[in-house]
Amino acid sequence: MRQDTAEACSTSAGSPPIEMTSVDLISDESLEEFASKVKEKIPDPWINTTCNNTEIRMELWDSNYSIPKYILHVDSGLQFSLHVYNWLLPDIHPLYTTHRRRMDSARVVDFLEAIRDGKYAICEGLRQDEHVQTIAKDPDDASHTSFSNSDVIRHSIPNKIEMDSNFGVLVVFRCVDCELLLGRNGDEEHVICDPCKKLQKNILVQQNRKKRSSSAPAKAKAPLTACSSEKLRATVVATRLECKQLEDKIKNLQNKIEKSAVSISEPLEKDLMTIMSGQNLDSMPHMKFFWEQQIHLLKTKKMGRRYHPQMIRFALSIHCKSPSAYRELRDSGALILPSERVLRDYKNYFRPGAGIIKENIEELKEQASKFTGIQKYVAVVMDEMKIQENLVFDKTSGELIGFIDLGDPLTTYANVDEDTPIASHALAFLVRGLCTNLKHVAAYYFTGNVTSFQLLPLFWKVVGVLETTVKLWVIAAVNDGASPNRKFFALHSKLGGTLPDGLVYKTPNLFFLARMIYFFADVPHLIKTARNCLYNSGSGSCSRYMWNDGHYLLFRHIADLFHHDQQYALHQLPKLTLDHVLLTGYSKMKVS
Numbered sequence: 001m002r003q004d005t006a007e008a009c010s011t012s013a014g015s016p017p018i019e020m021t022s023v024d025l026i027s028d029e030s031l032e033e034f035a036s037k038v039k040e041k042i043p044d045p046w047i048n049t050t051c052n053n054t055e056i057r058m059e060l061w062d063s064n065y066s067i068p069k070y071i072l073h074v075d076s077g078l079q080f081s082l083h084v085y086n087w088l089l090p091d092i093h094p095l096y097t098t099h100r101r102r103m104d105s106a107r108v109v110d111f112l113e114a115i116r117d118g119k120y121a122i123c124e125g126l127r128q129d130e131h132v133q134t135i136a137k138d139p140d141d142a143s144h145t146s147f148s149n150s151d152v153i154r155h156s157i158p159n160k161i162e163m164d165s166n167f168g169v170l171v172v173f174r175c176v177d178c179e180l181l182l183g184r185n186g187d188e189e190h191v192i193c194d195p196c197k198k199l200q201k202n203i204l205v206q207q208n209r210k211k212r213s214s215s216a217p218a219k220a221k222a223p224l225t226a227c228s229s230e231k232l233r234a235t236v237v238a239t240r241l242e243c244k245q246l247e248d249k250i251k252n253l254q255n256k257i258e259k260s261a262v263s264i265s266e267p268l269e270k271d272l273m274t275i276m277s278g279q280n281l282d283s284m285p286h287m288k289f290f291w292e293q294q295i296h297l298l299k300t301k302k303m304g305r306r307y308h309p310q311m312i313r314f315a316l317s318i319h320c321k322s323p324s325a326y327r328e329l330r331d332s333g334a335l336i337l338p339s340e341r342v343l344r345d346y347k348n349y350f351r352p353g354a355g356i357i358k359e360n361i362e363e364l365k366e367q368a369s370k371f372t373g374i375q376k377y378v379a380v381v382m383d384e385m386k387i388q389e390n391l392v393f394d395k396t397s398g399e400l401i402g403f404i405d406l407g408d409p410l411t412t413y414a415n416v417d418e419d420t421p422i423a424s425h426a427l428a429f430l431v432r433g434l435c436t437n438l439k440h441v442a443a444y445y446f447t448g449n450v451t452s453f454q455l456l457p458l459f460w461k462v463v464g465v466l467e468t469t470v471k472l473w474v475i476a477a478v479n480d481g482a483s484p485n486r487k488f489f490a491l492h493s494k495l496g497g498t499l500p501d502g503l504v505y506k507t508p509n510l511f512f513l514a515r516m517i518y519f520f521a522d523v524p525h526l527i528k529t530a531r532n533c534l535y536n537s538g539s540g541s542c543s544r545y546m547w548n549d550g551h552y553l554l555f556r557h558i559a560d561l562f563h564h565d566q567q568y569a570l571h572q573l574p575k576l577t578l579d580h581v582l583l584t585g586y587s588k589m590k591v592s
């Protein structure tokens, strides 16, 4: 495209065909006429170097360079082209368009004078820096058949050779579309045409972008061969930093292990590894859950541990079976388990209303199957007891954990819900053989404060099961004679068996009407109640002063009797001991 020699230029390879219709033919003079006129009028320092039938060539030289500053060609059709330091003015340049690219003798002098007098400035091209120099291309670069407008072209202008100077060159970097000649516009420091300016801007933007990306570390999978040295350096720096952080982390973890690790025996370790490597854990959801919890607990701080309810239930069941085994398991550090203090908080929580358990009844039935005749008679003992601290009831099944094996823990521990009221008592229905040693708890009910109305259906339900399923004949109901229990007896007054003073002592058996169920108050209970009443009469809590037939009934009488008897070596009341007299809180009385 570009020619850097005057000879090549003369063919005007780059000039477009002239649109004859649009050309204003000012004159129809021939090249010969034009040449003769120009020869006469050509202004200094323009010189006419070639003049023949096909072209006229005029040059203007600058003393500094060894190529002409301007070359004006006019061909046989009077078309013209202009070179600036051998760089052909682009076809769209205004110098061409205003003259419609035709020259004639009338205008040529003005044209030449205007250029000579410096009405136009030469574009100085892109600012020169290392980057521009490296990306610049030579106009005769064989690897490029054509240039795009994003290319930077090296425009070399050889210096004039002096006697004792060496070859030198002025290099200007231009855009392919450089306009070269610009109308003078004030006193700009750096004369640059619009296409060159635009290219310079683009290069700067690209450079910045590249700089940014090259200073960022390479991505993990980026090929290192494609990375610039800057990028490689950044990558190494980032990798080193990462290494350092990871090493610190490892160190921390090792310190932690050394500090708070618990050593375990080799077989245990092997077992743990096998289990924790996750083999077949999916087929054992309970175990999987357990180990997941263990791993989770390992990660949490000792003070902030929260145990899943299922873990607590599991811990409770172990603890109830053997607290010492539990302690051993926990203190050995093999497992992370709740402390005993935590377990205590969870005891006695269960849902009231657990009832007759099928397995339990089956067992009773088996025992009862051996009985014949008189052996089949039983009494049902109802007793309400405060739940012992070491017994834990499973709230869904009502099973007493610690006595009953858990069997499948998944079922035992399934369904955890909050909001369960706390029951304070367990109401037990005990089956006692009258002529056998049978002692069996037929059912548990978990209650807060049981009333006679609640007691009635429960009792009859138990009787029903005993009579129909187990085939035992219930003929007595025994309880401690507490107020709800007495009321429970009284509820049967309509069924019969009432003493003249209104005391209900028996009821027909609803499941076998020919037989009666007799009501008893438990004797030890009665004595205990009587003793407590007496104890509080005039002493103790002083809640009453009992009397009968005008005489006081006071506990002090018994105490005095005991103390009086103690004065003699031979006791008249050998069975009465200090324990009988010194009930809890009695010591105050003794001091006085």
Ligand SMILES: [Zn+2]
Pocket: 123, 124, 125, 174, 175, 177, 178, 179, 180, 192, 193, 194, 195, 196
């Ligand atoms: Zn330019």
